[in-house]
Amino acid sequence: MRALILTNQLAYAANYPAPQPAPGEALVNVTRAGICNTDLELTKGYMGFHGVLGHEFVGIIDSLEHYPGIADNFKAGDRVVAEINCVAADSPSRDYFTRAQDPERTTLGISCRDGVFSDMTRAPIANLHHVPNNISDDEAVFVEPLAAACQILEQVHVKTTDRVAILGDGKLGLLCAQVLASTSCDLVVMGKHRNKLDILTARGIATQLPSEWDGRRAYDIVVECTGASAGFDLARRMLRPRGTLVLKSTFEGLTTANLTALVVDEITLVGSRCGPFASALRLLSTRQVDVAPLIHARYPLDQGLAAFQHAQQHGVLKVLLDIA
């Protein structure tokens, strides 16, 4: 099959061996996939991953290796998305939350398991979710990052009286913004790109350029989505004392941080990663979140290297790979 393979660098392979599903896994024909900032970081050495890249996708089930004694609702031909943290079919980790931190987990296209930038992929049946008919393939590709945005609400109680700032107008920032707007909190999104912020303005979400910050340490909650080390210190300085800083960015490398300031201001930091697919599917199906304006380009799989070059350009949002 065709695949984008990361070894020391990214390469396109026309004849990569097709995956062999294990008991309890499905073989899925990938329809469409999305390039994530994590994929770009992986190509820079993050996690030291080698294999088929990619973890955001939608596809059609080709075949299933049902696991004896475990009922499931899936059949060949079903259109599905898949959670990325995988455990064996007999594992006691039975939901996204426990799987996400299971020490035995493998992670689709990120750690110890081939991903989805290929004609076919395999995933545990337990990780699959049906995609409602009113969600397009393009939209379904966003379920995984949108679920990660939803995870913030699993971890932090966001109240209508909270002043909340999101730092970063990249893909994840724009998704987090739409999810947090659903709480009716007092929200502002701070980013450097007027054209990206306009996507949110069109949905009635307040936005600011960094230069427009009044310098007051007034936010109850700041969500750091800049995808880079530099956002941390600004996020800290925007928070009121005893505020909550939610970290969403993952990137290769270390950050020089003023930990003493966290102590003096009694800040709570919350690391936040993968989230609930069911919530993301509901937000898309009910049109509470609009992902269409985030799509900046699409490429066929055999032009995957060009797609990656495009995705790395400054100011570019989601680049899709059309696979089937």
Next chain:
Amino acid sequence: MRALILTNQLAYAANYPAPQPAPGEALVNVTRAGICNTDLELTKGYMGFHGVLGHEFVGIIDSLEHYPGIADNFKAGDRVVAEINCVAADSPSRDYFTRAQDPERTTLGISCRDGVFSDMTRAPIANLHHVPNNISDDEAVFVEPLAAACQILEQVHVKTTDRVAILGDGKLGLLCAQVLASTSCDLVVMGKHRNKLDILTARGIATQLPSEWDGRRAYDIVVECTGASAGFDLARRMLRPRGTLVLKSTFEGLTTANLTALVVDEITLVGSRCGPFASALRLLSTRQVDVAPLIHARYPLDQGLAAFQHAQQHGVLKVLLDIA
């Protein structure tokens, strides 16, 4: 009066002007004071503080400038300790918790207010606490850092089923250990000094040298009390995924931190600073905490520079200043 003054370096002054209490403040004759790790950091430039150093003390009220309309329970001759975060008598911040993060606050011997390494000091009457007769002057000096240890229990729900590790066997680590032991959690204190850990062993608290850690990421809560940047990464690596890292150390300088690991492991970080004096006084009065073994030396005020040199030596715990 006599005082230890920090300008660009620490100096002893035989004739420093006595403090003038503002309305709502008490003038206190300092009896005994303690050198804290924060004092050592201040002499290295932390906070850029200039003035009379010191914030851990016990003393006798000399006189009071009662504030009209605000009742209090204090009179000249009372033996008292004082919370360190100070606001004006007419401030709406009426308890330790709000004062600790009041943007208008000054902090005794740390920020914008002379401290206690002097014959007399001044403090808001609202900050004073009577010292019960069964608490000695030596013990009362520990109320401020012991309150800071108690603050952990204000911020984090420590359960009897939690595996908790404290990193650091310095003064603050030994106090946090005794406070957390009161919760009946599954506690271990990790430090580099067998002689300091023995203070805890004698009280039935489990201890370990770093070399004795089994390398398992098994702790629900880790409290970082090493007083240095290096403890952060070890604390993070000892935590189970979704564990809580309590930061207690304040020090000059920045830390190189792996923030992405906090995201991937969904760690919660809690900065923790000043705490409730009433709780600390109760723990001392009921003998649930023993501070006597932490006292390593005492000096008269006019030998304060020697006291600081002693306090900076490796392995030294509390150095007291006998003032009256």
